[in-house]
Amino acid sequence: MTSSVSSATITLEVLRYRPGRDQAPAFQSFQVPYREDWVVLDALNYIKDQIDGSLSYRWSCRMGVCGSCGMMVNGTPRLSCAAFLKEYYPATVRVEPLEHFPIERDLVISLDDFMQKLPAVRPWIVRQDDRPLDAGEYRQTPAELDWYKQFSMCINCLLCYSACPVYELEPRFIGPAALALVARYNLDSRDQGREQRQEIAAGPDGVWDCTLVGECSTVCPKDVDPAGAIQRLKLSSALEWVKNVVLPWGRR
Amino acid sequence: MVEPSEHDILIIGGGGAGLRAAIAAAEMDPTLDIAILSKVYPMRSHTVSAEGGAAAVIKPADSFAAHIEDTITGSDWLADQDAVEAFVKEAAPEMIQMEHWGCPWSREPDGSVAVRPFGGMRIERTWFAADKTGFHMLHTLFQTSLKFRITRYDEWFATRLLVEGGRCQGAAAIELRTGRVHLVAARAVILCTGGAGRIYPFTTNGAICAGDGMALAYRAGVPLKDMEFVQYHPTGLPPTGILITEAARSEGGIMINKDGYRYLQDYGMGPPDPWPRLRAMEMGPRDRISQAFVHEMRKGRTIKGPYGDVVHLDVRHLGEKKINQKIPFVRELSLHYAGIDPVRELIPVRPVVHYMMGGVHTDVWGATTLPGMYAAGECACVSINGANRLGSNSLPELLVFGARAGRAAAAFAREHQAINRPALITQVLDEEYRLSRDFLRKEGGTERIATLRAEMTLAMEDGCGIFRDEAGIRRTCERLADLRAHFPRIALDDRTLTYNTELVTALELDFMLDAAQAVAHSALARAESRGSHQRTDYPKRDDERFLKHTLAYRTDGAPRIDYLDVVVTRWPPAERVYGR
Numbered sequence: 001m002t003s004s005v006s007s008a009t010i011t012l013e014v015l016r017y018r019p020g021r022d023q024a025p026a027f028q029s030f031q032v033p034y035r036e037d038w039v040v041l042d043a044l045n046y047i048k049d050q051i052d053g054s055l056s057y058r059w060s061c062r063m064g065v066c067g068s069c070g071m072m073v074n075g076t077p078r079l080s081c082a083a084f085l086k087e088y089y090p091a092t093v094r095v096e097p098l099e100h101f102p103i104e105r106d107l108v109i110s111l112d113d114f115m116q117k118l119p120a121v122r123p124w125i126v127r128q129d130d131r132p133l134d135a136g137e138y139r140q141t142p143a144e145l146d147w148y149k150q151f152s153m154c155i156n157c158l159l160c161y162s163a164c165p166v167y168e169l170e171p172r173f174i175g176p177a178a179l180a181l182v183a184r185y186n187l188d189s190r191d192q193g194r195e196q197r198q199e200i201a202a203g204p205d206g207v208w209d210c211t212l213v214g215e216c217s218t219v220c221p222k223d224v225d226p227a228g229a230i231q232r233l234k235l236s237s238a239l240e241w242v243k244n245v246v247l248p249w250g251r252r
Numbered sequence: 253m254v255e256p257s258e259h260d261i262l263i264i265g266g267g268g269a270g271l272r273a274a275i276a277a278a279e280m281d282p283t284l285d286i287a288i289l290s291k292v293y294p295m296r297s298h299t300v301s302a303e304g305g306a307a308a309v310i311k312p313a314d315s316f317a318a319h320i321e322d323t324i325t326g327s328d329w330l331a332d333q334d335a336v337e338a339f340v341k342e343a344a345p346e347m348i349q350m351e352h353w354g355c356p357w358s359r360e361p362d363g364s365v366a367v368r369p370f371g372g373m374r375i376e377r378t379w380f381a382a383d384k385t386g387f388h389m390l391h392t393l394f395q396t397s398l399k400f401r402i403t404r405y406d407e408w409f410a411t412r413l414l415v416e417g418g419r420c421q422g423a424a425a426i427e428l429r430t431g432r433v434h435l436v437a438a439r440a441v442i443l444c445t446g447g448a449g450r451i452y453p454f455t456t457n458g459a460i461c462a463g464d465g466m467a468l469a470y471r472a473g474v475p476l477k478d479m480e481f482v483q484y485h486p487t488g489l490p491p492t493g494i495l496i497t498e499a500a501r502s503e504g505g506i507m508i509n510k511d512g513y514r515y516l517q518d519y520g521m522g523p524p525d526p527w528p529r530l531r532a533m534e535m536g537p538r539d540r541i542s543q544a545f546v547h548e549m550r551k552g553r554t555i556k557g558p559y560g561d562v563v564h565l566d567v568r569h570l571g572e573k574k575i576n577q578k579i580p581f582v583r584e585l586s587l588h589y590a591g592i593d594p595v596r597e598l599i600p601v602r603p604v605v606h607y608m609m610g611g612v613h614t615d616v617w618g619a620t621t622l623p624g625m626y627a628a629g630e631c632a633c634v635s636i637n638g639a640n641r642l643g644s645n646s647l648p649e650l651l652v653f654g655a656r657a658g659r660a661a662a663a664f665a666r667e668h669q670a671i672n673r674p675a676l677i678t679q680v681l682d683e684e685y686r687l688s689r690d691f692l693r694k695e696g697g698t699e700r701i702a703t704l705r706a707e708m709t710l711a712m713e714d715g716c717g718i719f720r721d722e723a724g725i726r727r728t729c730e731r732l733a734d735l736r737a738h739f740p741r742i743a744l745d746d747r748t749l750t751y752n753t754e755l756v757t758a759l760e761l762d763f764m765l766d767a768a769q770a771v772a773h774s775a776l777a778r779a780e781s782r783g784s785h786q787r788t789d790y791p792k793r794d795d796e797r798f799l800k801h802t803l804a805y806r807t808d809g810a811p812r813i814d815y816l817d818v819v820v821t822r823w824p825p826a827e828r829v830y831g832r
Contacts, residue, residue, distance in 0.1 A: 018748055018750065019750050020748075020750065021748065037491065048702075048753075048754070049700070049701075049702030050700075050702065052745055053700075053701065053744060053745035053746055053754040053757075054745045054746035054748070054754060056746075056751050056752070056753045056754075057753070058292075058296075059459055060292065060296055060298065060458035060459045060460045061298070061300060061301050061458040061459075062458070062459070062492060062494070063301065063492070063494045063495075063585060063589070064584075064585075064588070065300050065301055065384070065387055066295075066296045066297075066298075066300050066301070066458060067295065067296060067300075068292070068296045082588060104429060104750065104751050105750045105751035106751075108751050111293065111406075115293070115406070118395075118398065119398040123395040123398065124353065124354065124395050124396045124398065124399050125352065125353055125354040125396075130352070131352055133345045133348050133349060133352070134345075136310075136348060137310075137348055137351040137352075137357075137364065137365050138351065138352065138363075139362070139363030139364065140357075140359055140363050141359060141361065141362070141363045142358075142359050142360075142361065144363070145356060145358070145359055148356070149356055152356050152388065152391075153384075154391075155295070155300075155387070156293075156295050156391075181395075185354070188354060188356075190352070190354060191354070
C-alpha cells in the first residue's frame with residue numbers, strides 16, 4: 001500500500017454465528033482501512049483475507065446482478081456490493097444476515113423457503129400448444145415488452161422478503177419476489193398460464209396477504225416494484241371474481 | 253460420508269451451459285435421472301453478468317456463411333471450422349427456443365427480435381435484452397428448468413471427478429451447508445463450470461470463476477486446450493474490473509486518448525469515418541483493441557487515473573434517451589461504481605481479463621477424451637473461438653454446445669448402465685481423508701490464502717498479459733511453480749464444517765494454480781503471435797508451425813505440451829484485415 005493512502009479506518013460490527021460452536025449469534029468488531037471507493041463487501045473481503053478467514057458470507061459478481069450478497073447494513077436490507085462505506089463513515093457499520101431468514105452461519109442465510117416457493121408460482125411460459133422452432137419467434141411489440149419488463153428484472157436477492165412485515169409474521173406468504181414473477185409471466189403476451197398461477201397467487205398465502213406497506217419496492221435494488229406487481233395481481237383477481245361470481249352470465 | 257446418490261447424468265455447474273444441457277437431456281428422454289450440482293444457486297452463476305448480446309443469424313440480409321467467416325477470421329484461423337459451422341447453424345434455432353421460453357429480447361417496432369452490431373461482425377446479428385442479456389438468459393433457463401424433473405444439489409462443491417474402469421462415473425462433492433463429503437455417482441458427467449478469470453488481478457469475472465471444471469478434468473487426465481488464449485475486453489471499469497459492454501460502442505460510442513483522438517485509426521482499424529461502421533475502429537475485435545491500448549500507453553497518450561492508465565469511452569453523443577433505452581446498465585454501473593454519468597461525462601476504461609478461449613478439450617459433441625465425461629460453455633474448448641472470441645458468440649455457444657453435450661451424455665448414459673459403486677465409495681472416502689488431512693485438520697500452516705492468490709494473479713499479469721515474451725513467461729512459470737510448492741503451507745483459520753467458505757477459497761486457489769500453470773506453459777511453447785496471444789519475440793503468425801491447438805496435460809511438474817491440427821474445411825488461412 002502506498003503512503004498516499006490515508007490511514008483512516010472504519011469499524012465494522014459483524015454478526016457471527018457458528019452452529020454447534022456459538023450458543024447464540026453475537027457481534028464481533030473489526031477495524032478495517034477506510035477507503036472512499038470501498039463497498040461493505042470490500043471491507044468484508046479485507047476481514048476474510050487479512051484478519052479472520054473464518055468469516056462466512058456469499059458473494060460473486062460484485063456488480064449488483066448475481067444477487068448473492070444481500071445483508072442487513074445498519075438495519076436496512078442492502079446488496080453489500082452496492083453499499084458504500086462512505087455512506088456511513090465515520091460511524092460504525094453494523095452488518096447482519098438478512099432478516100426473516102434462518103441463519104446458516106455468520107452472514108449466510110437459508111434460502112430454502114424461497115427456493116420452494118419459486119417453482120410453486122410456475123415461473124415459465126405456459127402454452128396450450130408449443131410453437132415449432134421453424135415458425136420463428138413470437139411477435140412481441142416494444143409496448144407489449146414494456147408490460148412485463150420491469151417485473152422480469154428481479155435478481156432473487158431476497159432483500160424484499162427481509163423488508164416485508166407480512167413475511168415476518170406469516171412465513172407462508174408467497175412474498176414479493178415470487179409474486180412479481182407471477183405478474184411477469186401473466187403479463188407476457190406469449191404466456192397462457194394465468195389461470196394455472198391464479199390458484200396460488202390468489203390463494204390463502206397469495207396477494208391478499210399483502211397489506212401494501214410497500215417496503216419491498218423501497219429496498220429493491222433493481223426497481224422491480226413488487227408492491228406494484230401485487231397490486232396489479234389483486235386488481236386482475238378482483239376483476240376475475242366479478243366476472244365469475246357477481247356477473248356469471250357475462251362469462252362464456 | 254452419507255448415503256450415496258446415483259444419477260444417469262450429473263452436470264457440474266448450473267449456469268447457462270449446465271441448465272441448457274439439463275433441459276436438452278430431459279427433453280430427449282424424460283425417464284432419465286438428471287442432476288445439477290453447483291457451488292452456487294443456479295441464478296448466481298456468472299452467465300448472469302453477460303451484458304451485450306448473443307449472436308445468431310435470423311435477419312434476411314444475413315447468412316450462415318457470413319457468421320462462419322466472421323467467427324473464423326475473429327479466431328485468427330485457430331477455430332475448428334466444422335465446429336464453427338455446426339455452431340452457426342444451430343445458434344439460430346437455439347435462440348428462437350430461448351425466445352419461446354420467454355427471454356425478454358429487445359424488439360423492433362413490428363415485434364420481431366431486434367439485433368445490434370457487434371465487434372468483428374460484418375452485419376447486425378446480435379440479439380439483446382437491453383444490456384442485461386446474460387442475466388435474462390440465465391433466469392429464463394433457470395425458471396424453465398423448474399418445469400422438468402431435475403435434481404439439484406445447490407451449494408455443493410465438486411472436489412474430484414471419479415474415474416473407474418476407464419470411465420467417469422461421478423464426483424466427490426462437499427455439501428457446503430454440512431461440510432459432509434458425498435458420493436454423487438453418475439453414468440455420465442458434464443462439466444459446465446465456466447471460466448477462470450480470477451487467475452488474473454483485474455477481471456470482469458465474478459469471485460466464483462476459478463477454473464474448477466478445468467482443473468477437475470485436468471487432474472482426471474484430460475488435456476486443456478489452447479489455454480494461452482486469454483481474452484482482454486477493452487473496456488473494464490477501474491478499479492473493480494466491472495465490464496462496460498461492447499454494446500456501448502455498437503450503439504455508437506467511441507474510444508479516445510488523452511488528446512481526444514480516436515487512436516484506433518493508428519492501429520490498422522481506421523479510417524475513423526464514416527461512423528458507426530462495421531468491422532472497423534471501435535467495432536473491431538477485442539484482441540486488437542486491447543493491444544492498441546498498450547501501444548497508446550507506451551506512447552504516453554493514455555490518461556493517468558487514480559487506478560492506473562485509462563482511455564476514455566465516450567457515449568455522450570448518443571443522448572440520454574438512447575442510453576437509457578439501449579445501454580441502461582452501462583449508466584447504472586458507471587454512476588454507481590465510478591461516480592460518472594455517461595450522459596454527460598467520459599467513462600474511464602482499460603483492458604480487463606474477460607474470457608478464456610481455452611478449456612477442457614472436447615469434440616463437437618462436447619465429449620472429452622475420457623469416456624463418460626463431457627464439457628460445455630466457457631470451461632470447454634470445442635473450439636469455435638480459436639485465438640480470439642468475437643463478442644456475443646459465447647452466449648449462443650453455451651446454448652448450442654450445452655444442448656449437444658446434454659444429448660450426447662444422455663445417449664452415453666443409456667448405453668453404459670454399470671456403476672462400480674464399491675470402488676467409487678473407496679475413492680470418495682479417500683477424498684474425504686485428503687480434505688481433512690490437507691486442509692481441515694492440517695497444523696502448522698504459515699501462508700495466507702489471500703497472499704498466495706494475489707501473488708498468482710500478479711505473476712499472470714506480468715508474464716501472460718496482453719503482450720508476452722519468453723523471458724517474462726519463464727519468470728511467470730517459475731513463480732507459479734514456487735507458489736505450487738508453497739501451497740501445502742497454507743493456514744486455515746476455519747476448521748469448522750458448516751458453510752466453510754475458507755475451505756472453498758483454498759480449494760479454488762488449488763484449482764486456479766492448475767489453470768494458471770496450463771496458461772503459462774502453453775503460452776511459453778507457442779512461439780508465434782496469433783489473436784490474443786501476442787509474443788513480442790515472435791511478432792508474426794506462423795501457420796507452418798502453429799496452425800495447431802495446444803494440448804496441456806497435467807504432470808507432477810510442468811505440464812506436458814502436445815499439439816493437435818486445426819480442422820480447416822473451406823476457409824484457408826488468410827490475412828486478418830479490419831478497418832476497410
